[in-house]
Amino acid sequence: MSWQPGATPGMLHARAALLRDLRGFFEARGVLEVQTPVLGRHTVTEPAIESLPVNANGLSGWLQTSPEYFMKRLLAAGSGSIYQIGPVFRADEQGRRHNPEFTLLEWYRVGFRLEALVDEVADLVREALHGPGPHVVEYRDLMRDHAGVDPWSDDDGVLAARASATSGIAAAQLDRGEALDLLMSGCVEPALVGKGPVIIQHYPPDQCALATVAEVGGVRVARRFELYLDGIEVGNAYEELLDAATQRARFEADNERRRAAGQPTPEPDPKLLAALEAGLPPCSGMAIGVDRLLMHRTGATSLDEVMAFSLDRL
Numbered sequence: 001m002s003w004q005p006g007a008t009p010g011m012l013h014a015r016a017a018l019l020r021d022l023r024g025f026f027e028a029r030g031v032l033e034v035q036t037p038v039l040g041r042h043t044v045t046e047p048a049i050e051s052l053p054v055n056a057n058g059l060s061g062w063l064q065t066s067p068e069y070f071m072k073r074l075l076a077a078g079s080g081s082i083y084q085i086g087p088v089f090r091a092d093e094q095g096r097r098h099n100p101e102f103t104l105l106e107w108y109r110v111g112f113r114l115e116a117l118v119d120e121v122a123d124l125v126r127e128a129l130h131g132p133g134p135h136v137v138e139y140r141d142l143m144r145d146h147a148g149v150d151p152w153s154d155d156d157g158v159l160a161a162r163a164s165a166t167s168g169i170a171a172a173q174l175d176r177g178e179a180l181d182l183l184m185s186g187c188v189e190p191a192l193v194g195k196g197p198v199i200i201q202h203y204p205p206d207q208c209a210l211a212t213v214a215e216v217g218g219v220r221v222a223r224r225f226e227l228y229l230d231g232i233e234v235g236n237a238y239e240e241l242l243d244a245a246t247q248r249a250r251f252e253a254d255n256e257r258r259r260a261a262g263q264p265t266p267e268p269d270p271k272l273l274a275a276l277e278a279g280l281p282p283c284s285g286m287a288i289g290v291d292r293l294l295m296h297r298t299g300a301t302s303l304d305e306v307m308a309f310s311l312d313r314l
Contacts, residue, residue, distance in 0.1 A: 071106065
């Protein structure tokens, strides 16, 4: 048993410097820093994310996987553009690049379309990493070039068969979303190693999560993008969905998938839906894993090196 922290004193200073840089970035742009609870009565329904439950003092709730729902309530109440840096929690995540608790930077820019947020993320990457900004590529092009599929024209059977050949998982066990995730991790992400910062934009409409869907280049796409640093996903962005009825239907569809997979089915957050009904201003939002960003900035090879105490050191 070791009592020692994972991060060296030098890494603690590097972490503090990154946090100063991030706060300076948003202060210079007039974005307000906020704090929201890490414990909430509701949590996400997304099937790929599992939350950590908390039951204490008569409260049955969840450690938050993201501050998104609370931040959107602030936006609907008139906060203007806001950002937050703080701890979030996800179950079943442990490894060199995963830890159940990690630090997330999340921000929302009122009045920004997705293209404006792409530009701002590029500025942040240049300033935080002291290097070149990301180049922007299309999700469809990457899937065609590296996975040999087109998610807009190939049926689910083709996608599952290709994902099975890549992962070794039987095609019959894979739904469309799982197949696309496996193709991304098994075929696309390795092709991004050594390419520096990359933004992948315009995902298939069924990969929309909380993003709007629109027609771009003659096809329907989810107005979202992800930031990769040398093949490692560090951030996810949406042009935010504003319609409460559509969001409610997406929550219900998530829980149908969860039910079929034997996963817990959290109640959709009624206060988030009420905020959307009251009126979320047009905005775009981004979330970036600060620990992974620090890994890239310092050349560290694991989260344990950049965190004071990862799970194995608790």
